[in-house]
Amino acid sequence: MSHPEVGERLASIKHVVLVLSGKGGVGKSSCTVQLALSLASQGRKVGVLDIDLCGPSIPRMLGLDGQQIHQATAGWKRLACMSIGFLLPDKNASVVWRGPKKNAMIKQFLTDVYWGDLDYLLIDTPPGTSDEHLAVVEYLQEWSPDGAVIITTPQAVALTDVKKEINFCHKVGLPVLGLIENMSGFVCPHCSECTNVFSTGGGEGLAGHMEIPFLGRAPIDPNLVMLLERPSKRLLSIVETYERCELSKIFKGICERLDEAL
Numbered sequence: 001m002s003h004p005e006v007g008e009r010l011a012s013i014k015h016v017v018l019v020l021s022g023k024g025g026v027g028k029s030s031c032t033v034q035l036a037l038s039l040a041s042q043g044r045k046v047g048v049l050d051i052d053l054c055g056p057s058i059p060r061m062l063g064l065d066g067q068q069i070h071q072a073t074a075g076w077k078r079l080a081c082m083s084i085g086f087l088l089p090d091k092n093a094s095v096v097w098r099g100p101k102k103n104a105m106i107k108q109f110l111t112d113v114y115w116g117d118l119d120y121l122l123i124d125t126p127p128g129t130s131d132e133h134l135a136v137v138e139y140l141q142e143w144s145p146d147g148a149v150i151i152t153t154p155q156a157v158a159l160t161d162v163k164k165e166i167n168f169c170h171k172v173g174l175p176v177l178g179l180i181e182n183m184s185g186f187v188c189p190h191c192s193e194c195t196n197v198f199s200t201g202g203g204e205g206l207a208g209h210m211e212i213p214f215l216g217r218a219p220i221d222p223n224l225v226m227l228l229e230r231p232s233k234r235l236l237s238i239v240e241t242y243e244r245c246e247l248s249k250i251f252k253g254i255c256e257r258l259d260e261a262l
């Protein structure tokens, strides 16, 4: 089915990138947020669309829980966000919907939200391949999204699911822009010794094997947890706080490689 209204609404957006993960809890939403913060701190206009309808975490991570405002502009910096989390009566409300209702919600997000000019629209998805993925891929089909970034942790059990995710992308004709290995070791804040809690290098090996770009590896960083658990109430001040976090240097490199892949 044709969806020209989606194309019209997204016409002023340069790049649309989906963020996917095979398994839950590997840090997909926090990597989406870090990509957004990193791009915003480089002066890009960034929007984040959260289509993890049953577990939206982007509003909480950006400190927007319970707020109506979901866009902030300061000078050249611009960060916008849309999530079902803004539409629920409270943060403990659960969404128990079948496929057609989820599809309708995603279509509404893609046709009704006015983003204005954006350099990047990052779409955070649920783990695995579900109704939400099929819906977003179908609605974006004619408009041709740039592709997908896949998040994994280094251990074998997560990597098996990543192969499935890559195969899904191939099946639906979604280019894989690259892979990020998250939670790749823990750097001790006292002695800077790196302990490979979940082993390391598995993501890079898999990327080589599947012939997709490896965007980089991000270690476990307690400062990120603090940043995302207690974000500032001003949307753009989280960009400034993140710039002081060690992980921001790593994500700067990841964003540069993402730019190259685009």
Ligand SMILES: Nc1ncnc2c1ncn2[C@@H]1O[C@H](COP(=O)(O)OP(=O)(O)OP(=O)(O)O)[C@@H](O)[C@H]1O
Residues within 6 Å of the ligand: 021, 023, 024, 025, 026, 027, 028, 029, 030, 031, 052, 055, 057, 125, 126, 127, 182, 183, 218, 219, 220, 221, 222, 224, 225, 228
């Ligand atoms: N590199 C990291 N360093 C420290 N904590 C991290 C890192 N990456 C993710 N986390 C933490 O791990 C938890 C899970 O991350 P997140 O919610 O991003 O995972 P997810 O893959 O999106 O989960 P879901 O399956 O619910 O969509 C969060 O509390 C997050 O702050």
Ligand code: SF4
Residues within 6 Å of the ligand: 188, 190, 191, 192, 193
């Ligand atoms: S040396 Fe080992 S135990 Fe000591 S602070 Fe570093 S990681 Fe922790």
